[in-house]
Every structure is written in structure tokens, then in C-alpha cells.
Amino acid sequence: MPSGTPLKGCDATMEDMDIVRAYRERKHARCFQLLYERYAGRIYSKAMTMLHRADEAEDATQEIFTRVFLNLHKFEGQSKFSTWVYSITYNLCIDKIRKDRRNRDxxxxxxxxxxxxxxxxxxxxxxxxxxxxxxxxxxxxxxxxxxxxxxxxxxxxxxxxxxxxxxxxxxxxxxxxxxxxxxxxxxxxxxxxxxxx
Amino acid sequence: MNAFLSLRDEDLAAFTEERSTAVRERVEGSLRSAEHIGSIIELFGPLMADTLSVMGGGNPLLEDEHYLTLQEGDDNDPYGAPPRGPNR
Structure with missing residues (x-):
């Protein structure tokens, strides 16, 4: 996982699912980096939609990305990777909102x-x-x-x-x-x- | 572009410019820790489970390795005199 590992194993032209497979097989830092670059900003933006505070959205982005990678072995391509990632994003944010008893309306x-x-x-x-x-x-x-x-x-x-x-x-x-x-x-x-x- | 999409682009830009690197490093750190903990559990998990099972009155699932007892070993005087040390 460390950044700084030689960039090989995945490239930017690959589809999400191919990158996911490659990451699961070889754990290349480049695969992690590509998925991070594709999704981190969008996850942050959606977390901002739900939480409205930049620091909370940043923490949520970290938590979501960690959760995504720890559960990557469970993703079998039954939906688009983006759908799976955004579903984790919204669910985690909603859990946080419920826990904090905010946004009751x-x-x-x-x-x-x-x-x-x-x-x-x-x-x-x-x-x-x-x-x-x-x-x-x-x-x-x-x-x-x-x-x-x-x-x-x-x-x-x-x-x-x-x-x-x-x-x-x-x-x-x-x-x-x-x-x-x-x-x-x-x-x-x-x-x-x-x-x- | 409508104002909602402008808001989205502002979020993306703010993340990329100010937060992306820090978040990535923290994610990498969390994944490394999780991997480390996973390795430890993989290594010691079965042994711990077996120990707990035996403490609860069950039978061990893992076969014990065979160790020589004191009587069977070569050393018949395990608590005997210490080695003499270098000759003077």
C-alpha cells in the first residue's frame, strides 16, 4: 500500500472492475492510487452533501475509503463499482447523522x-x-x-x-x-x- | 453549468487542493494497521480459540506437538551443577 512503490500493475485506461481485481491479486500501490484518484473527491463531495462541514466530510472520506478497501474482497461486480462505493458513502454518512441525532426532518x-x-x-x-x-x-x-x-x-x-x-x-x-x-x-x-x- | 454542479466542482477542487494528500496518507496508515492486525489474528487466532475451548472444558482441536519429558530427554540432571566455566 505505501505510496512511493513503483507504479505498475494497473494503468489509468483500465475499468474500475479490472483495477479492483488487480488490486485484490497483487495489492499494487498503483491500483490503490488510481481508485483513490477516481473516487476520493467524489466521495468527499457527497459527504459534504450529507454532513455540510468540511472537517467531518474529510474524516468521513477517510473512513469510507478505508472501509471500501477492507471490504474489496466482498465486491463481486454485481453492481457498478461506483454504485457500491456511493452506497457505502451515503450509508456511513446517514449512520453518522442518526448517531448525532441531527437532521431529524x-x-x-x-x-x-x-x-x-x-x-x-x-x-x-x-x-x-x-x-x-x-x-x-x-x-x-x-x-x-x-x-x-x-x-x-x-x-x-x-x-x-x-x-x-x-x-x-x-x-x-x-x-x-x-x-x-x-x-x-x-x-x-x-x-x-x-x-x- | 448550473449552480448545483458548480458547488460540486468547488467541493472537488477544495478536496484536491487541500485535503487529498492528508486523507490518502491516513487511509494508507489505517490499511497498514488493519493488515498487521489481520496477520496477527491469522497467526495466533486458531491457537487462542483452541486455548479458550480447552479452558471451557472442550477437547483441543489442534494436535499438540510431541515434546520429550525430562525423563525421556538426554539431560538427566537438569538442575544439577552449572557448567564449570573456562579453565584457569
Whole structure:
């Protein structure tokens, strides 16, 4: 594993599964390095989605990568390697959130006081926000709401996968997303429509 | 590119520039430790399990190596006089 070992055994043109096999057989540092370079940044970004704090996301990235490599012998290619890695990533982050009793609204099945029904806010409304506007809006949302929006629009997690990860029904996730988008639009309009006029 | 993807790219850049090397070194350290512990368990695990099993009243699974007893050994006077040492 040590960095500094001669770089051979794997190369950057290889598919993930081939690198995994090569690593399992020969434990070459180059194989480790390639997988690390491909995935560490993305794991960190997803950990930021869930945990929102850079130091916690860094620690989680270390823990996830260690877990991935210690369990590499269990990965048989039944799914894409990236799917397996991201599943470990989200599950570990969710464990941390549950343990710290944070983001309770993220796991809530029902909203206690549902708002008046509103038309679905189109995705375009969120996707056309400027970066500083989006930062402001995210800062005004609760941690759970922020996580939900980032999972969907930053990480591209499908509703079905979100429901599975959060232990909720798809309909509950859809409803929560709908409400969060509406809230995000309200925050945005309140702050920036006023500035524009 | 929408603002969400810009946030993702910011995360990636921040990780690569500031955190990647430190995290990689820590992961390598953890894996080395795990490998070391794994080797120790592989080496001594069966023996420990057998010892615990015998202490609990079970029979040993591992065959004992045959050692000569004092009577069977060559040295009939194991606690006898020490060697004389160099001649003066």
C-alpha cells in the first residue's frame, strides 16, 4: 500500500472492475492510487452533501475509503463499482447523522403541519439560480432540507435510491422534495426579487 | 453549468487542493494497521480459540506437538551443577 512503490500493475485506461481485481491479486500501490484518484473527491463531495462541514466530510472520506478497501474482497461486480462505493458513502454518512441525532426532518415520514397545496416548482427555478443566490437559499434551509436538495440536484441521486437510503416511501420523499423546492423558491424570491425591483 | 454542479466542482477542487494528500496518507496508515492486525489474528487466532475451548472444558482441536519429558530427554540432571566455566 505505501505510496512511493513503483507504479505498475494497473494503468489509468483500465475499468474500475479490472483495477479492483488487480488490486485484490497483487495489492499494487498503483491500483490503490488510481481508485483513490477516481473516487476520493467524489466521495468527499457527497459527504459534504450529507454532513455540510468540511472537517467531518474529510474524516468521513477517510473512513469510507478505508472501509471500501477492507471490504474489496466482498465486491463481486454485481453492481457498478461506483454504485457500491456511493452506497457505502451515503450509508456511513446517514449512520453518522442518526448517531448525532441531527437532521431529524430528513428522516421524518410525515410533516406535522403540511402547507397549503401548491403547484410543483419546476426544476428550472432552482437550476437557473446564480451560485451566490443558491448559497443564500441553502443557508436559509434546515440541514435536512439542504441535504435533500443537494442529493437530488448536486449528486443526482434518484428518488427511489433516496427513499431506500433514508428508509422512507418514495411518495414521502417526493412530497418532502416538493415542499423544500417551494420553500427554496419563496426564500429566493423574497430576497432576490426584492433586490431586483 | 448550473449552480448545483458548480458547488460540486468547488467541493472537488477544495478536496484536491487541500485535503487529498492528508486523507490518502491516513487511509494508507489505517490499511497498514488493519493488515498487521489481520496477520496477527491469522497467526495466533486458531491457537487462542483452541486455548479458550480447552479452558471451557472442550477437547483441543489442534494436535499438540510431541515434546520429550525430562525423563525421556538426554539431560538427566537438569538442575544439577552449572557448567564449570573456562579453565584457569
Amino acid at each position: 430528513l428522516f421524518a415520514e410525515e410533516v406535522a403541519d403540511p402547507p397549503e397545496p401548491v403547484d410543483e416548482v419546476p426544476d428550472e427555478t432552482l437550476l437557473t439560480m446564480q451560485l451566490d443566490e443558491l448559497r443564500y437559499v441553502l443557508g436559509e434551509l434546515s440541514e435536512g432540507e439542504r441535504t435533500l436538495l443537494l442529493m437530488k440536484y448536486k449528486d443526482g441521486v434518484k428518488i427511489k435510491a433516496m427513499a431506500h437510503l433514508l428508509g422512507k416511501k418514495e411518495s414521502a420523499v417526493k412530497m418532502q422534495l416538493k415542499r423544500t423546492k417551494e420553500k427554496a423558491k419563496r426564500i429566493h424570491d423574497r430576497q432576490f426579487a426584492r433586490l431586483a425591483s
